[in-house]
Amino acid sequence: MLIATLPAVHQERLLTQIIQHPLVNEVRYNTGAVSAYSPKETLMRILALTEHYEKRLWVDLKGRQLRITEWAVPNYGKIVLNHEIEVDYPAKVYFRGNDFSELKVVRGNVIYVDPPPRYAVGSGQAINIHSDNLRIKGYFTPEDLEYIVAASELGVNSFMLSFVETTSDITGFQTLWQKHSFDSNVNIVLKIESPKGLGFINQFEVNSIPNCTLMAARDDLMINIGQNKAKILLALEQIIKRDPKAIVASRIFAGLENGGTVSMGDLADLALMQKLGYSRFMLSDGICNQYFDKAIQAWEDFLSVSDNLES
Numbered sequence: 001m002l003i004a005t006l007p008a009v010h011q012e013r014l015l016t017q018i019i020q021h022p023l024v025n026e027v028r029y030n031t032g033a034v035s036a037y038s039p040k041e042t043l044m045r046i047l048a049l050t051e052h053y054e055k056r057l058w059v060d061l062k063g064r065q066l067r068i069t070e071w072a073v074p075n076y077g078k079i080v081l082n083h084e085i086e087v088d089y090p091a092k093v094y095f096r097g098n099d100f101s102e103l104k105v106v107r108g109n110v111i112y113v114d115p116p117p118r119y120a121v122g123s124g125q126a127i128n129i130h131s132d133n134l135r136i137k138g139y140f141t142p143e144d145l146e147y148i149v150a151a152s153e154l155g156v157n158s159f160m161l162s163f164v165e166t167t168s169d170i171t172g173f174q175t176l177w178q179k180h181s182f183d184s185n186v187n188i189v190l191k192i193e194s195p196k197g198l199g200f201i202n203q204f205e206v207n208s209i210p211n212c213t214l215m216a217a218r219d220d221l222m223i224n225i226g227q228n229k230a231k232i233l234l235a236l237e238q239i240i241k242r243d244p245k246a247i248v249a250s251r252i253f254a255g256l257e258n259g260g261t262v263s264m265g266d267l268a269d270l271a272l273m274q275k276l277g278y279s280r281f282m283l284s285d286g287i288c289n290q291y292f293d294k295a296i297q298a299w300e301d302f303l304s305v306s307d308n309l310e311s
Helices: 012-019 039-053 142-154 167-180 193-203 217-223 231-242 253-261 264-274 284-307
Strands: 003-006 026-030 056-061 093-094 099-107 110-114 129-132 159-161 187-192 214-219 245-251 280-284
Touching: 003 129, 012 284, 026 039, 056 142, 099 280, 110 217, 129 159, 129 217, 142 167, 159 167, 159 264, 167 187, 167 217, 187 193, 193 231, 214 217, 214 231, 217 231, 231 264, 253 264, 253 284, 264 284
Parallel strands: 003 026, 003 280, 026 056, 056 159, 159 187, 187 214, 214 245, 245 280
Antiparallel strands: 093 099, 093 129, 099 110
């Protein structure tokens, strides 16, 4: 089963191409992306297609995931985040593309780093901060709250919660949903993206919440796993053992982003995930936005041989 990530809704041709493709089973809208429209109109434009092609729409809420809210050239000033934070020093800030800097000063939701990132950082860009004691204030962003209200009004009831690390992340969402919707049949995916998240699921029973599923969100999880990156393999095994229906996401067909072609490593990765027990896969924003044609062809090629691989 394949979930594809949607582009910005004004990219109508690509939006339609992804939703209508027969190998795409479900779609995800990343609310961290900048939209030209209000949350309600954004979802309405997507629903016009998903309902026609009978595809489930997942609304991916950002929760405590740290994102940049304003374009910034750090040589000339500050970086503004979507959450206020507190950290114990030393601390490092990791940007996309394996770029990182020392975190030097924190002022609420404003940070200053050294050396500056190699490139300007943009609104909506996700970052990760490594510190012995990082404290992120609050969980849902104002945009999350707007999308929850819009979804409840439009009958959308499937959500992904980012960086889940505590029971209160889930109960907080349930309280908000009950406040705005009479639909008790809500579907929730818990995205596991940090060591704290891995620790949480060790004592959390997925079946205790109806229609709840885990996700191995591999991009941020790989960044946050620690110095020994091989521990990602243990984390992936842990997640699928805790939830046999778990979704594996991101860093799928990474060769396309690195070299423009699907690599042997990409195919071996899919085979390994399948052997671990994963049967639900999700393609990232970058892959779907820039390489959808190549990725969906590679997925079709993999499906043609996957049943013949020895388990």
